[in-house]
Structure formats: structure tokens, C-alpha cells
Amino acid sequence: MRNTLLLLLALSSSAGALTMTYPSSTTTIHERAADWAGAELRGVQLHAEAVSLAPGTASGTLVSAPLTVPAFDELVPSWNVVTPGAGSVTVEVRARVGVDWSRWYSFGQWSSAEGRSSVNGQKDASGQVMTDTLRLNRKATSYQYRLTLRGGGTTARLLAFATSDRARQAAGLGATSDRAAWGKINEVPGRSQMIYPDGGEVWCSPTSVSMILAARGVDVTVPQAARATYDRAYDGTGNWPFNxxxxxxxGMRAYVTRLPSLAAAEKFTGAGIPLAVSLGWKKGELPGAAIATSSGHLMVLIGFDRAGNPVLNDPAAPSNETVRRTYPRAAFEKLWLSHSGGLSYVIGE
Incomplete structure (x- = not known):
């Protein structure tokens, strides 16, 4: 699966970092020692495919070299880390807006233990953080990130940054498909969030993650996934990078990206990689929807029928047996792109 994922990514120049570049977005993935060339290291050490604390240190930081990408005004980070015991990690980002650097914006403290939290109240003249998304007031073309590791054994295996231009997020609407993935449906167990009385109605994100993990042979229950993704400041389980x-x-290789069209999504589902996708709709906009309206909902894109319509495991269905849905292609794509700019979770082995 890892090789399949790598084949879906393009090498970006001589730096060698894996990227996906589309007209409205760029996702940059750092996961090898060469990707951290030029970084400032304090109390951390590099390995072939990881960053860890140096022996004898309780915390340390890595500050990346500046990264130059196409103009963007939104950024969503993601990370894969191991945090034994009470270990934790914080990812911060700053952007060069004009000639000046912004402040460092924090995406909170992540840990596999309880207590993980984003940071509220980060808003200034340059932009703001909305739980999991940095939104700038003007476009930037450069950013840096700062990774802080805490606790013995804490190790980062992957850092990803999805940058996008909000004004162009629906530019790929109706992109022509090569139809190669039409008629291919990946087997992903159906799980409903609605069968859990104590908060399940808002568990779409961890339910979607639970379904994809089950397809990968990692069986965690929906309540387990909800507890493990709970964001104390957000007071919910919908934080994208936390999921x-x-x-x-x-043990998965997982990151957040923004795709420009269903034609691009077909490259993943056709390669056996289901996607958790985020969209919203008003009454009547999504024919056959499991719920009438949503201001933001995650479901799993598992493939396409023979006519090119997306087939999904929609956790808003009332039972596990009714989760699988087929939605009209044009309507679904418009709602996905206009709501979240094609935001997707990619989760593979």
C-alpha cells in the first residue's frame, strides 16, 4: 500500500519532498531525513524516516527551512507521531505575508493520551486559526513549521501541510474523468454513527476513520475512535489533523489533503485507497442523503459506480446496514469542493 501511495505523489524539484500539486492546492509531505535538510534542530535527532528526541532530553524542537509553494491563504497540517506514556507533540506554522513573517500559530497539543487540545483565540492582523485550519488575510507563498516533541520515546514519522487558495477551491469542478476507476468499489465495513446515543450524532469523523481502519485490518470501535480524537478546546471529535x-x-500512514475534483479522487479509490471526505449541504441539495442538511459532515468515498457516480459509506445512515449510498456525481462534487475545497483524509499502510 505504501508503494501505491508513493506512486500517486509527484516529486517536487531537487529537494525531493513528496508533494501533490493541483491548480488550487499543494500538499507537501516530509517523512525522510532529506526532507529536513536545512532544519534547525534543538534536542532532536534525525533518522532515515523519523525525528525523535535526542538521548537524555525531555523536549526538543525542529524548525524547518522556509518552504515555497504556490500562493495560498489556507493551510491544514497533519502528522503521524508516536507518543508513549504522557508524551506529546505540537506543530506550529508561520507564513511570510508580503515581506514579513507572521507570528507562530499553534495547532495545539496532540497525544495518544487524554488531554489533547487545539488552541482557541489565535487571531490577529495576519490571520486566524480555526481549530485545525490557518486562514490568512492575504496570500502567502512561503511558510515554516516548528515541531516540538515532549517525553521519552516521542517520535514523528510524517508531517504534511495542505496549502490552498480559497478563491480557486472549486476550479476543478467537472474535470474530465478517464473512467478507469468507474465500476470499482473498495470493500470498507459500513458503520453508523447514529446508533450511539451518547454523542454519536456528531461522530462522523472518527466513525469514518474507524471504517477505513477496519478495511486495513485495524478494528477499533466507533466510541474508541471518538475518545481517541476528542479535542478538549474544540469540545468535539471533528479536528481534521487529530483524526x-x-x-x-x-501504524497507518495518514494525512490531510485537498483534492481538486472527483477525477483526482478516482486515482486513489482506483488504487484501493478509500478517502474520508468533508462536505456540507442544505435541504434538497444532496438527493438521497442520509440526513436532510449538514453544516459539515465526513463520509467515506469507497469508489464509483459504472456511471461514474460516487459510492460512499455515509455514517449518518440510521444503521450499519444502510450506510452504503450512491450520490449524483455533479451534486456531490459541487458540495464537496465548495464546502471544504475537496478536503480528504488519506489513510494507508
Whole structure:
């Protein structure tokens, strides 16, 4: 599966970092020692495919070299880390807006233990953090990230950054498909969030992650996934990077990206990689929807029928047996792109 994922990524120049570049977004993935060339290291050490604390240190930081990408005004990070015991990790980002660097914006403290939390109240003249998304007031073309590791054994295996231009997030609407993935449906167990009375109605994200993990042979219950992705400041389980971090903590290679079209999504499902996708809709906009409206909902794209319509495991269905749905292609794609800019979780082995 890892080789399949790598084949879906393009090498970005001589730096060698794996990237996916589309007209409206770029996802940069750092997971090898060469990707951290030029980084400032304090109390951490590099390995072939990881960053860990140096022996005898309780905490340490890695500050990346500046990264240059196409103009963006939104950024969503993601990470795969191991945090034994009370270990934790924080990812911060700053952007060069004009000639000046912004402040460092924090995406909170992640840990496999309880207490993980994003940070509220980060808003200034340059932009703001909305739980899991940095939104800038002006476009930038450069950013840096700062990774802080705490606790013995804490190790980072992957850092990813999805940058995007909000004004162009629906530019790929209706992109022509090569139809190679039409008629291919990946087997992903169906799980409903609605069968859990104590908060399940808002568990779409961990339920989607639980389904994909089950397809990968990692069987965690929906309540387990909800507990493991709970964000104390957000007071919920919908934090995007916290969800992929949970999958990463279980040995998966998981990250957040933004795709430009269903034609691009077909490259993943056609290669056996289901995607958790985020969309919202008003009454009547999504024919056959499990719920009438949603201001933001995650479901699992498992493939396409022979006519090219997306087939999904929608956790808002009332039972596990009714989770599988087929939605009209044009309507679904418009809602996905206009709501979240094609935001997707990629979770593989």
C-alpha cells in the first residue's frame, strides 16, 4: 500500500519532498531525513524516516527551512507521531505575508493520551486559526513549521501541510474523468454513527476513520475512535489533523489533503485507497442523503459506480446496514469542493 501511495505523489524539484500539486492546492509531505535538510534542530535527532528526541532530553524542537509553494491563504497540517506514556507533540506554522513573517500559530497539543487540545483565540492582523485550519488575510507563498516533541520515546514519522487558495477551491469542478476507476468499489465495513446515543450524532469523523481502519485490518470501535480524537478546546471529535494523527498512531500512514475534483479522487479509490471526505449541504441539495442538511459532515468515498457516480459509506445512515449510498456525481462534487475545497483524509499502510 505504501508503494501505491508513493506512486500517486509527484516529486517536487531537487529537494525531493513528496508533494501533490493541483491548480488550487499543494500538499507537501516530509517523512525522510532529506526532507529536513536545512532544519534547525534543538534536542532532536534525525533518522532515515523519523525525528525523535535526542538521548537524555525531555523536549526538543525542529524548525524547518522556509518552504515555497504556490500562493495560498489556507493551510491544514497533519502528522503521524508516536507518543508513549504522557508524551506529546505540537506543530506550529508561520507564513511570510508580503515581506514579513507572521507570528507562530499553534495547532495545539496532540497525544495518544487524554488531554489533547487545539488552541482557541489565535487571531490577529495576519490571520486566524480555526481549530485545525490557518486562514490568512492575504496570500502567502512561503511558510515554516516548528515541531516540538515532549517525553521519552516521542517520535514523528510524517508531517504534511495542505496549502490552498480559497478563491480557486472549486476550479476543478467537472474535470474530465478517464473512467478507469468507474465500476470499482473498495470493500470498507459500513458503520453508523447514529446508533450511539451518547454523542454519536456528531461522530462522523472518527466513525469514518474507524471504517477505513477496519478495511486495513485495524478494528477499533466507533466510541474508541471518538475518545481517541476528542479535542478538549474544540469540545468535539471533528479536528481534521487529530483524526489522521490517531490513524497514524496505529501504524497507518495518514494525512490531510485537498483534492481538486472527483477525477483526482478516482486515482486513489482506483488504487484501493478509500478517502474520508468533508462536505456540507442544505435541504434538497444532496438527493438521497442520509440526513436532510449538514453544516459539515465526513463520509467515506469507497469508489464509483459504472456511471461514474460516487459510492460512499455515509455514517449518518440510521444503521450499519444502510450506510452504503450512491450520490449524483455533479451534486456531490459541487458540495464537496465548495464546502471544504475537496478536503480528504488519506489513510494507508
Amino acid at each position: 489522521t494523527a490517531y490513524a497514524g498512531s496505529l
